[in-house]
Amino acid sequence: MTDAYVALEGERVVSARARAPGRTRGELVFTTAYTGYEESLTDPSYEEQVLTFSYPLIGNYGVRSERFESDRVHPRAVVARELTDDVASWLTEEDVPAVDHLDTRELVIGIREEGAMRCGVVAGDDVTPDDALDELAQCTAMSDHTDIGAQVSVDDPVTYNRDGTGPSVALIDCGAKDSIATSLIDRGATVHVLPYDTTEAAIEELSPDLLFVSNGPGDPKNFDATSKLVETYAGEIPMAGICLGQQVIADTLGGDTEKMTFGHRGVNQPVRDLETGQVLMTTQNHGYTVSDPGELNVTQINVNDDTPEGLDSDELDIKTRQYHPEANPGPHDTLGFFDEVLGMVESKSTVSAD
Numbered sequence: 001m002t003d004a005y006v007a008l009e010g011e012r013v014v015s016a017r018a019r020a021p022g023r024t025r026g027e028l029v030f031t032t033a034y035t036g037y038e039e040s041l042t043d044p045s046y047e048e049q050v051l052t053f054s055y056p057l058i059g060n061y062g063v064r065s066e067r068f069e070s071d072r073v074h075p076r077a078v079v080a081r082e083l084t085d086d087v088a089s090w091l092t093e094e095d096v097p098a099v100d101h102l103d104t105r106e107l108v109i110g111i112r113e114e115g116a117m118r119c120g121v122v123a124g125d126d127v128t129p130d131d132a133l134d135e136l137a138q139c140t141a142m143s144d145h146t147d148i149g150a151q152v153s154v155d156d157p158v159t160y161n162r163d164g165t166g167p168s169v170a171l172i173d174c175g176a177k178d179s180i181a182t183s184l185i186d187r188g189a190t191v192h193v194l195p196y197d198t199t200e201a202a203i204e205e206l207s208p209d210l211l212f213v214s215n216g217p218g219d220p221k222n223f224d225a226t227s228k229l230v231e232t233y234a235g236e237i238p239m240a241g242i243c244l245g246q247q248v249i250a251d252t253l254g255g256d257t258e259k260m261t262f263g264h265r266g267v268n269q270p271v272r273d274l275e276t277g278q279v280l281m282t283t284q285n286h287g288y289t290v291s292d293p294g295e296l297n298v299t300q301i302n303v304n305d306d307t308p309e310g311l312d313s314d315e316l317d318i319k320t321r322q323y324h325p326e327a328n329p330g331p332h333d334t335l336g337f338f339d340e341v342l343g344m345v346e347s348k349s350t351v352s353a354d
């Protein structure tokens, strides 16, 4: 007896067990992370995707809101070999369909060979394979979600740590994980979380020391308003970016981005720093990559496929990373990025004070 189905491009349907009911569709991707399921499931960058966990057991240390990265679950559906009851009830409460008891190894091999693909997921007592195919037929390609920023960004500005002793940071929220703001606040910064389509007038009023473009879902080319801010302030205000932030900044400053076959999602992606030769273990979640760094210099690369992981410009005071330095979940090798970017502001004030 089966009460769940996943329909894949090519009209293939895989049977599964329903763990949280519902009918939905999205881009099927996988993560190899073996911890951090609460952080991944609340990461806004998974908006409009169906997340498959390649690790076979998900949920074995419960569900605690302290570990959430936003106020809701973002993947449209969740696929795993085995989901615990804790995770299944959380996803049921959140209205996010979830399925297990299917061969996720085969699914992951399919995604690796054919690339991230559209899919339909149905779960519940009365569902049929045709229902899953129906969902698949209505599924939109990721790059066609042109307004995805509006689905995940704050509607209005929010300020944290107003009396902080450190620099003032304008965090452009393209779907920011909470721990990016926390990492800055922990270092004394005042953080203004601003909508992805913030106006120049709002930036002028705040007069921030650092413009920080966050991670976010979908195609970086669908963030025109954010790109406009980058164009206006590059070279005027020191700038940092994480993940989608790196992509939007490179795309705007004479570079380009492209879709990868299946992307990088996991907590053990090796990155080499080209200056020191040091290899850092990093947390990643992206399906697009910078294909041309434009005016920026590639300072770090992925050891597995040589894609750019760090872009820097001393002339423009810009530092971006493709991975997630806030490391939630993940190895903490890369937390120093936050000191480096705040350091750009401090060294700038030292220079101008002289």
Ligand SMILES: NC(=O)CC[C@H](N)C(=O)O
Pocket (backbone or CB within 6 Å): 045, 214, 215, 216, 217, 218, 219, 220, 242, 243, 244, 245, 285, 286, 287, 288, 289
């Ligand atoms: N985590 C992110 O910011 C992801 C960036 C972009 N949506 C991608 O998939 O490449």
